[in-house]
Amino acid sequence: MSADTGANAGAGGRDALAVDTDVCVVGAGPAGLVLALLLLKSGVRVAVVERARAHQREFRGEIVQPGAMALLDRLGVLAGARARGCHRHSRFRLVERDRVLLDIDYGALPAPYDHLLSIPQAHLLDELLLHCEKFEGFRYLDGRRVGALLRDGERISGVTADGPGGPVSVRARCVVGADGRFSKVRRLAGIGAGREESFDLDVLWFKLDAAPRPAGAGEPERDVRVFRSGGSPVLVYDSWPDRIQVGWTLPHKGYQEVVAQGLDHVKRELAAAAPPYARLIEEQIRSPRDLTLLDVFSGRAERWAADGLVLIGDAAHTHSPIGAQGINLAIQDAVVLHPVLVDAVRSGDTGAAALGEFEQRRAPDIAAMMRIQRVQSKAMLSIGAFATKVRPRLARVFRHTPVYRKVLRAIAYGNPAVRIAEDRFTS
């Protein structure tokens, strides 16, 4: 366990727990917890500050790509996370009315990571946490929202946080902002989010209970699908244990117009967009509270490092949910940052130049993925007579080109050269 150095006066007059550690990670998402585990395995003390008390993440990404699976496996957490419950999806399909336009077969990739995994993020995060908790140098400070950065002069030297878990003041050689796309740490450090409205769409996100499977029926072959039935495209996949995750894409800010016409109108539009689920939509969507509207945007923070601070995952670069890349990229960020941070802590230099090495190594991968996602979004989600006419022809041609295999590899692995720096491990 990291050292507690007594108590300071906290917000509202309550005494704040004072923690002194090597690295303070803000945010226990995939980026934050994978980094914490890598650092702990390298003998670095870590405190993780997380605003939530439990990993209840109903509208969070659940589809994990092969690249992230391989890294999690190497870390020894994949089997335990899978055992908590998940579904295997063998293909990604783009379906226009009854025609399959694009059929990306993950089975073409080498086993054992020859599929997509749909796994509740809670399963992944709880397993990561379990592994972190085995280390003496780990401190988990949940139920606390970071509200301020501590500074020694210009240098960031910790955070203060408060919430149901109680006020806390954490001093560290380095603070890692892994607190997601609306990163408070990024804002407090005065770093611009670099938000871009390049996707021009929002997503209405909800789950349906699947029809019960007949007794004795084996596991079906599952896929992740984007339907196009005339209206706005809809993303659908089986979510563990027996639910269907639906994401209805709408023109940016278009939901207000649809919702102004009442819930029945929304349900009719939804049913028309995803005909196979019309009955479930009619029966199960009972209130606007059953639907969550997500603002889709991408962005790249102006810079990812400052003296005593580094940003990773969605806090550094945010992606559209298209192509299910966020978790893969967040985990790979942690893996790329790990040796940079271990070396910085060991040498005592956690200045912007030393930590900036992470941005130099990682920025080209992120830029490449953003380019792919822009093309994917145009190819799959654009609406309009021209796009609808051209798309089937393009999809047919694309399937038979070498570019198809290249894109599949990029989507599945991100940068396949990213490897865990096990030479830094001390246990």
Ligand SMILES: Cc1cc2nc3c(=O)[nH]c(=O)nc-3n(C[C@H](O)[C@H](O)[C@H](O)COP(=O)(O)OP(=O)(O)OC[C@H]3O[C@@H](n4cnc5c(N)ncnc54)[C@H](O)[C@@H]3O)c2cc1C
């Ligand atoms: C609708 C939707 C669907 C998606 N689907 C997929 C998908 O299928 N596959 C995929 O790979 N990606 C998907 N993504 C993206 C994916 O969820 C993210 O890219 C990924 O979770 C980023 O990981 P992270 O660790 O950087 O941040 P996050 O997962 O956002 O974690 C940040 C953590 O920081 C905590 N936090 C925030 N502020 C504070 C604070 N002030 N103090 C303390 N703690 C704080 C949060 O509670 C959270 O636990 C989807 C995203 C959306 C919006």
